[in-house]
Amino acid sequence: MDKIIIEGGKTRLEGEVVIEGAKNAVLPLLAATILPKEGQTLLRNVPILSDVFTMNNVVRGLDISVDFDESKNEVVVDATGHILDIAPYEYVSQMRASIVVLGPILARCGHAKVSMPGGCTIGSRPIDLHLKGLEAMGAEISQLGGDITAKAERLHGAHIYMDFPSVGATQNLMMAATLADGVTTIENAAREPEIVDLAILLNKMGAKVRGAGTETLVITGVDKLHGAEHDVVQDRIEAGTFMVAAAMTSGNVLIKDAVWEHNRPLISKLMEMGVQVTEEEDGIRVQSELEKLRPVTVKTLPHPGFPTDMQAQFTALMAVVNGESTMIETVFENRFQHLEEMRRMGLQAEILRDTAMIHGGKDLQGAPVMSTDLRASAALILTGLVANGTTTVGKLTHLDRGYYQFHEKLAKLGANIRRVGEA
DSSP states (O other): OOEEEEEESSOOOEEEEOOOBOHHHHHHHHHHTTSOSBSEEEEESOOOOHHHHHHHHHHHTTTOEEEEETTTTEEEEEOOSOOOSBOOHHHHTTOGGGGGGHHHHHHHHSEEEEEOOOOOOSOOOOOHHHHHHHHHTTOEEEEETTEEEEEOSSOBOOEEEOSSOOHHHHHHHHHHHTTSBSEEEEESOOOOHHHHHHHHHHHHTTOEEEOBTBSEEEEEOOSOOBOOEEEOOBOHHHHHHHHHHHHHTTOEEEEETOOTGGGHHHHHHHHHHTOEEEEETTEEEEEOOGGGOOOOEEEBOSTTSBOGGGHHHHHHHHHHSSEEEEEEOOSOTTTTHHHHHHHTTTOEEEEETTEEEEEESOOOBOOEEEOOSHHHHHHHHHHHHHSBEEEEEEOTTTGGGTOSSHHHHHHHTTOOEEEEOOO
16 A cells, blocks of 8 residues: 655645546536436546546446546536436445435436445444435435435425534435435525536536525426536535645745635634735635744534534644634534644644644644645645654555545645655
């Protein structure tokens, strides 16, 4: 297995960085390509990530043509003709996000069988909201032997209130509702930019989706959808990761084409901490003087709150800011696992249920550490930039799910970092 080796201690990141298309957007977009019976769908700005290859295989396993041109970052999907209604366990089991194919397959075929999904071990992430919503739309659902089976000759419109604004459930129900008979209203819907991006593609396909980006979605079902062309939105979490990297290294980095509105919750906390964040014509610039930064309290929440996917990276920043910072994690119950690895590097912190008290500004030392999930991988690498000596980060399969050439981008900004293979 590969590992990343960082020589840290005096790293100052400078320059500009280009951000890929959003992992959290492209996966449901690929699921949406199952819906059209006419024409091909072209997705541009598709990131080259292991999760994308996995989702391509999930869709391909339905007897759908999927062509990924990595040189152009484009995926062409042709779902015309007969498709299968059973998603392959081999690929679904690798990734939580694969559950979003359930709604499109059911809406398209009237029957769907999907294995219970796998993925990062950051919390329970139950799928009951997905299933309750589909049942409200007339689906008969059963679970047996690790598989979910859903049946409905044609789904019908329904009024759905979600107990929690789940991104995956919102996406699944949105896609299912596009081909339902009647109007579906989803209240307390997720509001993330990735929801808006999915709605844009669905509407290009001929769907009637209103209210994306608000807490109430209204979807009027249509008889059929057609292929479309779409550019995947920029990855706000990758952009945020590089903002944090610049802040914790007293850096000066331009994140090219970053969207201020998408990153507003993170930017607000960075500025509260004393980081200089400015919007420029070509993107967002982050400048920092570490010794002048102040501790802050952060609480993760569904969008438009502070994103849980930035929690691990932000705790790495808290670790180098003088004083006591507080991180409250309200979305996933197991998302402080990376802090145990950071203790090996000298982190001083106490964890009590959903709250981590981080005593920042202490000397950090390089050490061998292991990634515990996708965002933890990035957090450990960022900590390695500022820790004295050598840090080795292993188990990079997590990193490759959400970051493309992460070490190379950091190296271009001035980090002493390399990726090596292990026998």
